[in-house]
Amino acid sequence: MAVDLKKLKALREETEVSFSLIKKALEETNNDVEKAKKKLQEWGADKAAKVQGRATSQGGIFSYIHHDRKTAGLVELLCETDFVGGNDEFKAFGQEVAMQVASTNPKDVEDMLKQEYIRDPSKTMDALFKEIVLKFGENIKIARILRWRLAE
Numbered sequence: 001m002a003v004d005l006k007k008l009k010a011l012r013e014e015t016e017v018s019f020s021l022i023k024k025a026l027e028e029t030n031n032d033v034e035k036a037k038k039k040l041q042e043w044g045a046d047k048a049a050k051v052q053g054r055a056t057s058q059g060g061i062f063s064y065i066h067h068d069r070k071t072a073g074l075v076e077l078l079c080e081t082d083f084v085g086g087n088d089e090f091k092a093f094g095q096e097v098a099m100q101v102a103s104t105n106p107k108d109v110e111d112m113l114k115q116e117y118i119r120d121p122s123k124t125m126d127a128l129f130k131e132i133v134l135k136f137g138e139n140i141k142i143a144r145i146l147r148w149r150l151a152e
Helices: 005-015 019-028 033-051 088-104 109-114 125-136
Strands: 058-065 071-079 120-124 141-149
Touching (some): 005 033, 071 088, 088 109, 088 125, 109 141, 120 125
Antiparallel strands (some): 058 071, 071 141
């Protein structure tokens, strides 16, 4: 079955996953976008499991300061290569995680991964994390998080 190019483009814009993976997902689901999204989520989980043991010595520290200037979130986000660590999408993900930490005050990384993503409650942070792992194909770890509140 031929892939519907409009669906491919729309799914690419929504997920930012590679064209080849989206094409494969659409082919396997007969151009059903919702099923293709689920397939991509499954592949993200599989990819995360496969790369989990690989060393992560690159990455960065990301911060978010709330508009009231009284709450901040800090995140140490690790990856395998400096190429990914310097990527704008990786940096944007680090900012999103820092904002999540500042906004929701998780007790630890595991707690945060269980939470709904504040920008899209239909996703958990774990699902968002697996999307980024699938996108880059590297082991990525949220090593540490810290929420800092004025006068606490």
